[in-house]
Amino acid sequence: MLRLENVGLKYGDGPEILRDVSFAVHPGDFYFLTGPSGAGKSSLLKLLFLALRPTRGTLRIFGEDVGTLSHGNLPLIRRRIGVVFQEFRLLDHLSTYDNVALPLRVAGRSESSYRRDVMDLLDWVGLAQKSADLPPVLSGGEKQRAAIARAVIAKPQLLLADEPTGNVDPVLAKRLLHLFLELNRLGTTMLIATHDKGLVRQAERPVLHLEEGTLSLQ
Amino acid sequence: MKPGAIIPANAASLTSLTVTMAVMCYLACLAIGALILVDRAVTSWTSGLSREMTIQVRVVRDADIDKEVEKARSITAAFPGIVEADVLDESEGAKLLEPWLGTRSLTGLPVPRLIRVVSDTDHPPDALALQKALSQVKGASLDTHQKWEVELTRMARALSAVSYAILLLICVSAVAIVIFATRAVLQANRHIVDLLHLVGARDSYIARQIDGRFVRTGLLSGFIGVGLGILTFLLLGLFGGGSESGVAAASWGLLFSAPRVALWSYGMLFAVPLAATLICLITARITLIRRLGVVT
Known part of the structure; x- marks a missing residue:
């Protein structure tokens, strides 16, 4: 479903925010994405919901190479991805x-x-x-x-969430976690970026840790 | 439950665009009015000129001018393609010279005599042959007005070209203004456009949410412009003054001539809102699609 091979990302002529990021997510997987502030979690998510394109490496989503994907084909891929933005972005x-x-x-x-x-x-x-x-x-x-x-x-096939429990109390956070687990059980692949260690512990799901632009599986 | 507008109507005001486009449409109406008036005036002048000719008989020593005039008239009247040949009497000739010589008596002056010739427009005479036939009349020359007709046509073409150039400039300016306004609307709604892209909206869908406002703006400003244009012609017709062939009469004729002619005038004037709407729609759509392609 998602495959990143040696993906690098930088903004303009600045330093690389992401360096040689490689991982694969298969249908039905549930991953947390953790890391300190400024590690590049939001940038990685932006790559995955096609708001950015990698400056090097290969990113494939639903089998499509994002680097060569035409502008006209982006909407069809995006409709298969659900995104929860950190700042909500409600109109x-x-x-x-x-x-x-x-x-x-x-x-x-x-x-x-x-x-x-x-x-x-x-x-x-x-x-x-x-x-x-x-x-x-x-x-x-x-x-x-x-x-x-x-x-x-x-009913997206892939759900990406950036700090989805960042603005809620622990009770609601737990309720949202159950919502995510239920969606995953129903077949939605999940990748949740969070700082909430309690949430990660409760869910008992694999964690991708991003630090200084480099990704590791914990 | 009717869904709310995705792009809020008050996010970027198009009032300035409406005012500017209305002014453009008003100027376009004036240019179109000028085009119609020039076209009508030239048609009227040239049809009169091409139908009429003048024979001038100069005073020649040792020749009886009255006899020569009558000879010229009879030759002309019998010539194929001539409907009428009238000799202008001396007082009529003097009246024609009034602008230059005033009302003083012309007795004793060798004033040429004139014969007004009306030709058959369906079967016009051979002017060269007539000129040759008149060579037997002492001091006679034929003026076919061709020179004036050519001059008038040239001037009319120049005026028409200027009007078309003005219309073209108005269109170019309108396109530039709409591009600028479209970019402003897009910039003011950037956060909405970005979100729409991220939830899977196609560029054409986003463009449709925005360009409807430009269509309404084009239509509204077009009708304001035409309204002001018609009011201007009406005021010129009522208070413009001048002679029967002056600006006032021409402006009045533009609005209140024979139904077929008036229909054509109104058709041309009301093409302005249509053109303004199309300019707004097409320009906004192209600008949006181009810009949206760059945004992501």
Whole structure:
């Protein structure tokens, strides 16, 4: 599903943020990505959700070489990936319902075809009562759950999450972990970047550790 | 539940674009109005000129001018393709010279006599043959007005070319302004565009979310421009003053002539909002697709 071979990344003429990163993720895998701040976790995730392209090495996603992928083919790959951004990236002018439905809407689905799915998911993450609210009036935890709901609404094959429990209390963090484990059990491949050692311990899943731009399996 | 607009309408105001485009459309209306007026004026002048000719009989020593004039008239009247040949009497001739000589008496001056000739437009006469036939009349010469017709046509073509050039410049400026505005809208909504890309939106989908606003702007500014243009022609028609063939009459004629002619004028003027909308839509779409391709 994901294969990185000697991947390097740098911004402009700056130093390499990632150096010779190599690893493979297979369908159904669940990995945590850990490492100190500034180690390059977010940059690695950006590579994986195709916001950046590697400056060297080979990155293959769903069998496609990202280095040679045309701009026109990016949307089809991205629709198979769900992303939970560290800063949520909810659109403040859209309701929680519209934010969660966004991936289905851009894929060309009609509102009537996804209304029930979105409401069910909002109910599952405990936001059914907030479906008409705008993100600015949601709490940090509610925003986090809305962002997760948006990432999984289109049933992606791969879910990438950047600090998904960074803004929530331990109880909600545990609940979100169960949500991720459930999604994984249902077949979604997971890669979660986190600082939360408790979360990693509870899940008992393999950890990819990134330090000074170099990746190792722990 | 109707989904909310993905790109908020108030994220980047297009008011400045609407005002600028309305001014462009107004200028385009004036240029089109000028084109129509020049075309009509030239058609009217040249049809009159090409239908008429003038025979001038100069005073020649040892010749009876009245006899020579009558001889020229009878030759001309009998010539194939001539409908009418009228001798202008001396007072009419004097009236023609009034702008240069004033109203003083012309008695004693060797003023040439004129014969107004009207030709059959369907079967025009052979001007060269007529000129040859008139060579037997002392002091006679034929003026076919061809020289003036050529000059008028040349001037009209120059004016038309200037109007077309102005229209072209307006279009180029409009395209440049729309490109600038599109980039501004894209920049103001960059975070939304990035997110849409990341959740799998195609460039064409994102472009459709934005270019609808440009279509509405083009249409609105086009109609404002045409409205102002028609108001200008109306005011010129009402208060422009001048003679029957002056600016006022021409402006009035542009709006209130025979239905077929007026329909053509209005058609040309109302092509402006259509053109403005197309310019806005096509330019915004191309700019968006090009820029969106660069964004990721």
